[in-house]
Amino acid sequence: MIIYDSAFPEGTYRPNVMIRIGLFLLTCVITSFAAGLLSLIFSASDIIETPGWLIFLAVLSYAALEMVVRSRQHYQSGVDDALILTVVGLMIAALAMYSKDNYLVVSAVVTVACVLLCLRFANMLMAMGANIALLSFVFFFWLRLEEIGKLTLPFVMMVVSGCVYVFSYRLYAEIKKRYYEDSIKAVQLISLFTFYLSGNYYVVQQLNAVLNGGKLHALPLGAFFWIWTGLVPFIYIAFGLKMKNIILLRGGLILIAAAAFTFRNYYHIMPFEALLCLVGVLLIALAYGAIKYLNTPKHGFTYLEPDEGELMDKLKVESLIVSETAPQAPGGFTHDKPFGGGNFGGGGASSNF
Numbered sequence: 001m002i003i004y005d006s007a008f009p010e011g012t013y014r015p016n017v018m019i020r021i022g023l024f025l026l027t028c029v030i031t032s033f034a035a036g037l038l039s040l041i042f043s044a045s046d047i048i049e050t051p052g053w054l055i056f057l058a059v060l061s062y063a064a065l066e067m068v069v070r071s072r073q074h075y076q077s078g079v080d081d082a083l084i085l086t087v088v089g090l091m092i093a094a095l096a097m098y099s100k101d102n103y104l105v106v107s108a109v110v111t112v113a114c115v116l117l118c119l120r121f122a123n124m125l126m127a128m129g130a131n132i133a134l135l136s137f138v139f140f141f142w143l144r145l146e147e148i149g150k151l152t153l154p155f156v157m158m159v160v161s162g163c164v165y166v167f168s169y170r171l172y173a174e175i176k177k178r179y180y181e182d183s184i185k186a187v188q189l190i191s192l193f194t195f196y197l198s199g200n201y202y203v204v205q206q207l208n209a210v211l212n213g214g215k216l217h218a219l220p221l222g223a224f225f226w227i228w229t230g231l232v233p234f235i236y237i238a239f240g241l242k243m244k245n246i247i248l249l250r251g252g253l254i255l256i257a258a259a260a261f262t263f264r265n266y267y268h269i270m271p272f273e274a275l276l277c278l279v280g281v282l283l284i285a286l287a288y289g290a291i292k293y294l295n296t297p298k299h300g301f302t303y304l305e306p307d308e309g310e311l312m313d314k315l316k317v318e319s320l321i322v323s324e325t326a327p328q329a330p331g332g333f334t335h336d337k338p339f340g341g342g343n344f345g346g347g348g349a350s351s352n353f
Contacts, residue, residue, distance in 0.1 A: 012073045012074070012075035013072060013073050013074050013075065013077050014075055014076055014077060015077055015078070019078070020076065020077060020078035020081075021078060022078065023077055023078030023079050023082075024078035024079070024081055024082045025078075025082075026078075027078065027079045027082035027083060028082050028086075031061060031064075031082065031083070031086050035057050038057070039053075050097075051094040051095070051097040051098040052094075054090045054091075054093050054094035054097070055090070055091070055094050057090050058086075058087050058090035058091050058094065061083055061086045061087045061090065062083075062087050064083055065080060065083035065084060065087065065121075068080055068083065069121065075121075075122075076123075080121060080123070081123070081125065084117055084121060084123055084125065084126060085125065087113075087117070088110065088113060088114065088117070088126070088129065091109070091110070091113055092106065092110060095109055095110075103136070103140045104137065104140045104141055104144075107133050107134075107136040107137040107139075107140060108133075108137050110129070110133040110136075111130055111133040111134045111137055114126045114127070114129040114130035114133055115130045118130060118180075118183055122179045122180055122182075122183060123183070124182045124183050124186045126183075127180075127183035127184070127186050127187050128186045128187070128190050130187075131164060131186075131187050131190045131191065131194075132190065134160075134164070135157065135160060135161065135194055138156065138157065138160050139153070139157065142156050143211075150208070150211050150212075151220075153207075154198050154199055154204050154207075154225075155198075157194065157198035158195055158198040158199055161191050161192075161194040161195035161198060162191075162195055164187065164191045165187075165188055165191035165192060165195065168184050168187040168188050168191065169188060171184055172184045172185070172188070185247060188247050189247055189251060192236065192247070192248065192251040192255075193251065193255070195232075196228075196232050196233070196236075196255050196258070197258075199224075199225055199228035199229070199232070200225070200228070200229050200258065200259075200262060201219070201222070201225040201226050201228075201229045201262055201266075202229075202262045202265055202266075204219060204225050205218075205219055205225075229259050229262050229263075230259050230263070232255065233252045233253075233255035233256045233258070233259050234252065234256075235252070236248050236249070236251050236252030236255065237249055237252035237253065237256075238252075240252055257279075260275075260279065
């Protein structure tokens with residue numbers, strides 16, 4: 001299926017989700033067999049045990065990626081996704097072999113590589129990878145400050161995540177074309193989650209235990225982290241409603257569940273199954289009330305269908321059904337003039353048809 005869009009004037013091959021998954025898996029199998037075959041050919045030498053061999057395979061994968069994108073116009077087809085992940089995976093493996101346990105170098109190189117691949121191929125996975133790799137770089141860099149780094153790490157991660165979100169939000173407001181729309185939205189969503197998780201009580205306590213030799217103890221600023229855990233999701237929802245921002249709104253709704261699970265982990269008010277049933281009933285009641293309230297648009301919100309629907313909404317389904325079930329025959333055809341036989345095997349394929 002070729003998708004022609006004003007944002008993609010050349011026309012790109014973008015199949016549906018199921019075909020995309022199939023092409024992704026098939027490409028992974030093909031690249032694995034190709035890499036294995038090349039490794040067997042050169043198995044007699046010691047080159048396949050070096051990081052340079054992995055870099056060589058990454059270069060070949062990138063060359064295949066460029067060929068698929070340029071000649072076949074693949075965009076989010078599954079083939080380009082698999083090749084991009086193959087390139088990044090081979091680079092990470094090569095860096096891990098070369099720098100041993102130097103996670104700082106690995107995260108820095110991966111950040112730059114993911115940013116470049118995202119800019120080149122407008123790939124959402126690479127945008128998310130760049131965001132996570134950047135946070136990993138800050139994490140490992142700040143831990144080098146030892147005790148001060150351990151104490152201030154949650155706050156540093158909050159600041160970095162917040163800065164990334166603000167930058168992506170302003171970039172999205174200034175962007176004129178839709179090439180990087182999905183990538184920027186993905187960065188915003190990851191930043192919102194990491195901003196919250198940086199101050200979540202459970203996450204901070206578990207991380208503090210890992211950094212201090214597995215000793216689990218109460219946090220020095222426990223009250224602050226508890227307030228953060230319970231309050232930030234509702235702040236997301238409030239700003240999402242005020243700014244008509246669906247990412248903030250949905251992110252806040254998801255993080256409410258994370259806050260509930262955090263409180264449930266420390267305070268056993270009721271059995272877990274009963275808590276899930278209660279929360280489910282409350283959410284259903286809230287959704288039903290919101291649907292009934294927003295049947296008539298209020299304050300810029302509505303339950304009605306948007307003007308721009310999904311791809312399936314643009315298909316003339318009613319016309320297809322009517323044309324298939326109409327009792328009359330198409331114009332120009334009558335039953336008193338049946339098809340002829342023809343003189344080429346009786347199949348009606350000759351000029352006498």
